Amino acid sequence: MRHMTYKKREAIAAYAFLAPNFLGFLLFTSIPVVLSLGMAFTHWNIFKQPVFVGLENFRSLLWFHREGGRTVANDPFFWQYIYNTVYLMAGIPIGMAGSLIVALMMNQKIKGIVIFRALYFLPSVCSGVAMLILWKYLYNADIGLINKLIEIAGERIYSSPLIAIPFTVLCALFFGAVALGVVMAVLSLFQYLSDKARIPWPDKLFHFLTIVAGAAIFLITGVYGRSFYAGLSAFYATPPDWLGTVAWAKPSLMLMGLWGGLGGYNMILYLAALQGVPTSYYEAAEMDGAGPWTKFWTVTWPMISPTTFFILVMSIIGGFQGGFMTANIMTAGGPAGSTTTVEYYLYQTAFEKFNMGYASAIAWFLFAVILILTLMTWRLGGKVVVYE
Amino acid sequence: MNRLKTGTKVALYAVLSLGAVSMVVPFLWMLSTSLKQPNEVFTSGGGINLLPAHMLWRDGVIGGENIRAWWGNYPDAWKEISFFRLYLNSIFIAVVGTFGQVFTSAMAAYAFARLTFPGRDKLFFAYLATMMIPGSVTMIPVFVIMKNLGWINSYQALIIPGLFSAYGTFMLRQFFMGLPADLEDAAKIDGSGYIGIWTKVILPLSKPALATLSTFTFMGFWGSYMWPLIVTITEPLRTLPIGLKYFVGQHATNYTQLMAGSMIALIPVLLLFLFNQRYFVEGIKLSGIKG
Numbered sequence: 001m002r003h004m005t006y007k008k009r010e011a012i013a014a015y016a017f018l019a020p021n022f023l024g025f026l027l028f029t030s031i032p033v034v035l036s037l038g039m040a041f042t043h044w045n046i047f048k049q050p051v052f053v054g055l056e057n058f059r060s061l062l063w064f065h066r067e068g069g070r071t072v073a074n075d076p077f078f079w080q081y082i083y084n085t086v087y088l089m090a091g092i093p094i095g096m097a098g099s100l101i102v103a104l105m106m107n108q109k110i111k112g113i114v115i116f117r118a119l120y121f122l123p124s125v126c127s128g129v130a131m132l133i134l135w136k137y138l139y140n141a142d143i144g145l146i147n148k149l150i151e152i153a154g155e156r157i158y159s160s161p162l163i164a165i166p167f168t169v170l171c172a173l174f175f176g177a178v179a180l181g182v183v184m185a186v187l188s189l190f191q192y193l194s195d196k197a198r199i200p201w202p203d204k205l206f207h208f209l210t211i212v213a214g215a216a217i218f219l220i221t222g223v224y225g226r227s228f229y230a231g232l233s234a235f236y237a238t239p240p241d242w243l244g245t246v247a248w249a250k251p252s253l254m255l256m257g258l259w260g261g262l263g264g265y266n267m268i269l270y271l272a273a274l275q276g277v278p279t280s281y282y283e284a285a286e287m288d289g290a291g292p293w294t295k296f297w298t299v300t301w302p303m304i305s306p307t308t309f310f311i312l313v314m315s316i317i318g319g320f321q322g323g324f325m326t327a328n329i330m331t332a333g334g335p336a337g338s339t340t341t342v343e344y345y346l347y348q349t350a351f352e353k354f355n356m357g358y359a360s361a362i363a364w365f366l367f368a369v370i371l372i373l374t375l376m377t378w379r380l381g382g383k384v385v386v387y388e
Numbered sequence: 389m390n391r392l393k394t395g396t397k398v399a400l401y402a403v404l405s406l407g408a409v410s411m412v413v414p415f416l417w418m419l420s421t422s423l424k425q426p427n428e429v430f431t432s433g434g435g436i437n438l439l440p441a442h443m444l445w446r447d448g449v450i451g452g453e454n455i456r457a458w459w460g461n462y463p464d465a466w467k468e469i470s471f472f473r474l475y476l477n478s479i480f481i482a483v484v485g486t487f488g489q490v491f492t493s494a495m496a497a498y499a500f501a502r503l504t505f506p507g508r509d510k511l512f513f514a515y516l517a518t519m520m521i522p523g524s525v526t527m528i529p530v531f532v533i534m535k536n537l538g539w540i541n542s543y544q545a546l547i548i549p550g551l552f553s554a555y556g557t558f559m560l561r562q563f564f565m566g567l568p569a570d571l572e573d574a575a576k577i578d579g580s581g582y583i584g585i586w587t588k589v590i591l592p593l594s595k596p597a598l599a600t601l602s603t604f605t606f607m608g609f610w611g612s613y614m615w616p617l618i619v620t621i622t623e624p625l626r627t628l629p630i631g632l633k634y635f636v637g638q639h640a641t642n643y644t645q646l647m648a649g650s651m652i653a654l655i656p657v658l659l660l661f662l663f664n665q666r667y668f669v670e671g672i673k674l675s676g677i678k679g
Binding site: 007024027030039046118126137263317320329346360362363370 | 404407410412413414417418429436493503504505506508520521522523526531532535552557581613614629647653657658661669673
């Protein structure tokens with residue numbers, strides 16, 4: 001009997017401790033989720049009564065109609081914004097690779113590494129409105145630091161052909177190497193996949209294709225060398241309006257994100273993971289005569305795969321909901337909607353047009369996509385990730 | 389990872405320094421611009437002035453031109469952007485919000501980690517599940533709730549929805565689970581109630597975790613942008629990020645003042661980082677452990 005009352009007392013205490021948080025949880029998470037789902041099936045501009053319209057919002061958002069013999073999306077802008085969001089998310093793997101490389105460098109025991117770590121983390125600490133204002137200024141076409149530096153470099157380089165021609169050749173070599181690298185990566189992927197599918201794919205074929213690609217790139221640069229020179233010098237003479245042109249706006253934002261994220265949260269996560277790899281594993285690999293490259297791919301990479309997986313999942317979740325601040329402060333979603341993400345569209349729909357029902361439908365679409373992608377990554381992760 | 393060859397070391401330093409320079413240069417450019425004369429920014433064509441042309445301690449005249457003191461943009465920005473009010477709002481909201489969130493999270497975490505009650509695991513699972521819900525799903529209905537409560541354009545709207553965090557509860561619960569039970573038992577024998585155990589045993593033992601969560605929560609409130617933008621209408625309620633944004637909207641080309649204002653806005657975060665660097669790193673590691 002005493003035991004019962006003790007248990008009861010503990011339960012009552014527990015509920016009391018939970019009460020404030022649970023109330024908030026109910027009021028600001030649970031009830032809103034239900035409300036949001038309900039709102040997605042209404043037309044509602046906040047000032048009048050909501051009208052139930054069934055699936056109308058989702059039909060306008062996701063469906064198509066025939067127009068002049070062609071199939072047209074009911075809301076073509078929405079698909080453009082999804083494209084923008086996915087495009088910007090292409091920066092995620094690049095950023096992750098960059099963070100890993102920085103973490104590998106930071107993991108070395110050399111003097112002054114603490115200072116480097118703090119400096120690399122600086123952009124993450126200062127992220128926010130002030131940082132975006134600064135970048136808008138840096139990217140300014142006429143007075144921004146980036147274009148000023150490009151112009152000055154251009155003047156120096158193209159003042160004499162003695163510098164200009166070797167420079168052009170160097171640039172061509174660089175682009176060629178990057179192109180060849182991409183080709184080789186794709187070929188390796190094919191090789192890996194055909195290995196898995198047990199389709200014979202002789203090494204010779206791989207080498208042959210690599211050589212063909214290299215020769216092709218060499219020939220192309222040779223043939224188009226003159227236009228390459230002209231294009232490069234034009235770029236240095238009048239650098240682009242980074243945020244003001246459709247072609248450059250998204251890469252510019254990605255570069256900014258890369259700068260901000262390189263030494264940030266992901267780097268610290270990677271660093272912690274690297275420090276958690278037992279040294280005995282490396283020693284064992286060294287005994288087997290493994291060099292640094294082999295050691296990385298056989299020890300480090302599998303050992304940090306849970307971290308890679310975690311960062312990937314979080315980045316995907318974050319990426320789909322991203323782009324509001326940059327659009328709101330730097331570009332207003334432009335030029336021509338090229339930097340409007342789904343999140344910014346949702347904000348505009350809800351709080352500029354006060355179209356609450358439609359905005360809720362967008363939110364639920366976002367939710368569904370994030371959920372599916374996370375579950376998919378989870379499934380895939382279960383096969384690839386190595387847990388100790 | 390043991391001793392490196394000198395050549396590797398030199399290469400490593402070179403690459404790291406190059407990266408560090410690219411990290412710092414934008415900030416130096418910001419600082420330099422904030423010390424320039426307003427018209428210096430617009431020297432179009434050819435040259436570039438990396439440093440301010442004049443550095444006078446007091447306003448003066450050089451070559452018939454009025455030149456302002458090097459620090460002149462700062463008081464101007466301070467007045468133009470009404471930073472005092474913005475700072476007051478941001479600090480008030482961040483401090484109250486952080487304290488509240490850590491408080492409610494620590495309470496709930498204690499119940500989840502240290503007490504048994506019917507439905508505990510199911511409820512905890514529900515908490516975990518809500519961490520998956522994107523903020524954009526709840527944002528609109530919470531706005532509607534605020535509107536119906538008459539809280540739009542009030543401190544309540546800026547603070548109260550942020551007081552409850554599933555993430556904070558989760559993080560502290562994990563930490564509380566790892567605390568030794570002996571001290572708790574000793575306190576029980578001494579006749580402490582649940583509140584006594586919570587305040588005298590659990591909280592003091594969890595200082596690092598509480599500091600970590602506080603740092604993160606504070607940063608979250610301090611940098612919060614979308615929500616304050618939605619629920620504030622009039623100037624007196626604006627926070628630092630919102631005030632800066634409106635200043636950009638009105639004086640888009642006043643770069644010297646803009647950069648001075650941005651510098652002023654960044655200083656507190658930089659100080660927080662300098663003194664709490666450990667908690668930043670710990671907090672990030674904690675967030676990744678359960679991956």
